[in-house]
Amino acid sequence: MQGSTAILVYLLPGERENQMVVSAGNETRTGLGGDGGRLHLDFLPVHLTCCSCSNPGYFQPETMNWHFSLLFLLGTLASVCSQFNFYPLEELSSDVGIQVFNQIVKAKPQDNVVVSPHGIASVLGVLQLGADGKTKKQLTTMMRYSVNGVGKALKKINRLIVSKKNKDIVTIANAVFAKSGFKMEVPFVTRNKEVFQCSVKSVDFEDPNTACDSINQWVKNETRGMIDQVVAPDDIDSLTRLVLVNAVYFKGLWKSRFRPENTKKRPFYGADGKTYQVPMLSQLSIFRCGTTSTPNELWYNIIELPYHGEMISMLIALPTENTTPLSAIIPHISTKTIGSWMTTMVAKRVQVILPKFTAVAETDLKDPLKALGITDMFDESKSNFAKITRTEGLHVSHVLQKTKIEVSEDGTKASAATTAILIARSSPPWFIVDRPFVFFIRHNPTGTILFMGQINKP
Template sequence: MRCAILCSLLLSLLRNPKICSTTSVSADDNSHFAVDLYQAISTLHPGQNIICSPFSITLALGMLLLGAKGTTLHQLTQAMKLDKRSEGEEFSILKHLSSVMLSHSQEPPVSLVNALYVQDGFTIKERYLQRNKYYFSSDIRAVNFQDSASAARIINTWVESTTKGKIRNLFSSDEFNPLSRLVLVSAIYFKGKWKHKFTMETTELMTFTKTDGSATEIPMMSHHLKAHIGHFSNEDVSYQVLELPYEGHEISMFFVLPDQVMDIHKVEKVLTASQIKEWLSSLTEHDVRLRIPRFKIEEKLDLKETLKAFRITELFLSSSDLPEMTDSADVYVTSASHKAFIEVNEEGSEAAATTGIHIAAIMSMQQHQFVADHPFVFLIRHNKTGALLFMGRVMNPEIMNTEGRDTEAL
């Protein structure tokens, strides 16, 4: 089983940002925000396949948070579940989460990199730069946004390099203009092999039933293994949760599969950070006959509407309160987008995500069988910290088979 994920968030601001008092992000804080983010996206995009990286978005908003005060700061910290934290605590915890993920003696499975690209001659407050360096290990790099093609090429080359070529063309030249002053970029890259590998020989075509009742033939991977699994019932929905760990590292992919085809949205309604913790404490190891489809999702989402669903509105107004980043005034967010890609097959798992902030001036199944032949939710979790690195759902894997090659091979 191999999985690749690409995510990018683009926030365009007009004029200038401010530095904020710090707010620390614990794993619980991040999990609550991650689930809320997923819920907002799934509500805005009913019936669609979804993939996003809550942790990448958290990092990008965290760098932006360093520049905020007043109403802007309050809206961000409230949405990110940081409003109860003492000043300065939030980023210390985020720094800790990041360092734990990277503290492996061998090559770490997760790479976290951040950078600030500043317009030549544009003055960013020294304290803001120092805090970004301390909390996010951000590189500070100068570019000339007047030459938009060159600026886009420089930033895209860095992003592509840091994500092992998985994220390309994050920015286009028309996204920069003479008012552009600063681009904040956060990239996450993950690559792992399954602890219990799938084999190509056991993959075969099976029927996948969609929520509208229609069916399609897709490649379904098969395995018989010992795995942690649980059966749950909440209100009027029953479902299974299965954990598939990655080899040698404390990261797992979790699948949440309703018993009935039509119950995917009921499962999403009971999805909370607290519920996820309850699942993890209740899963037990059993022999499991497992069938999971190969799948690919590539999605670009408008995060401006998603953030507004969190009542983050001040960022998009000329009254946005972002004075700690620079002495320039009137900086606000003009647009936000999120691009994501995930691929899952027999070989292992590979994932990447970037978040960039552009600132300008102006079922009913037998026990211990897990057959994902209808819509399901998935998440990739760093188990030691509890951070949710990626979340998504598969509604229709048929549209994800590139040029029919998967089907033809079978």
């Protein structure tokens, strides 16, 4: 199985005071350098535009212009206890992405939706480091922790996620593509290097085609070719100043592989009421599974399909009754719910039938984030990103995410709070995924949700 995600954020002008910053020139020191792990792709492009005036002491590629845009592509965060909450950090960061996912599926109940909660949390984390005032307060309230307060913990968690002990391939990489002359605050650059291991690369946004080629090539390399384009020339103009990119790559082989000769076309009953003949993977093996319900007693089956390193698993939740819509189950799933699954599922010999599929989703996260209370950063008159730069005012115009995931006989490739009532019931001898379902790719040691999706039609 494989997948990828990209988020693009556009920030536009507003006035700001002067202060010290760092430059992103070809020969200047990079405030966001680092090794950057890799994971199957997750990108968050952020595009910002703003008014500016020159000011010495900033991190800048060359000279300043009056206007600029900032583009982010991101995705990465994880766990430990926050100063505001007793929940593990991985639960808090992943829950941010799950809440965004819930908002998206409300608007697209019959579509395939795939996101990277880890990537969404990362992009918001980078924005939080650059925000001030009410803009920062809204981000912190939503995330329930301060990135500055848990920076060391985040760094440690990311190391665990990309550790070679996982056996499955997980990589995370972050980069800031800065226009020559753009000035960034030194603390913002330094902190992003420490927490997100970002590197700074200088590009000429006056030449959109060349700039896009540079960004897309970086993304393609970090996602092993899964995502070859996240930005287009139309996304960049003379106002663009920064493109912040995060790439998350994951490739996992099943612990118990599906034999290709057992793959046959079977019916899948889509959310649109139509029946589709799709290739279905099949195997009889021992898997941990169970049955649980929402607080209002809507029952659904769950199963864990581990990858060969056993550090990462795919979890699938499927309504027990075909009359129960997936939309009635999803709102009740959180990281706490998933954690309860992990402690209650029982190993059984089960015949599993699962669709072989590829899902690609492009989503604008602006409306979902606004619905969750993050509003000021999208408002030109209220947005405050003074910790990125004080010479220009910025606001976010768009947050776009692109995600791709593939599930096959060999495994998975991906780039990129209501608790359930779980009981130990006998699992059926068959676990047939022949109707809409939701899946999660979870790093078990930390509980971080790398990817998740709603599949209504394989």
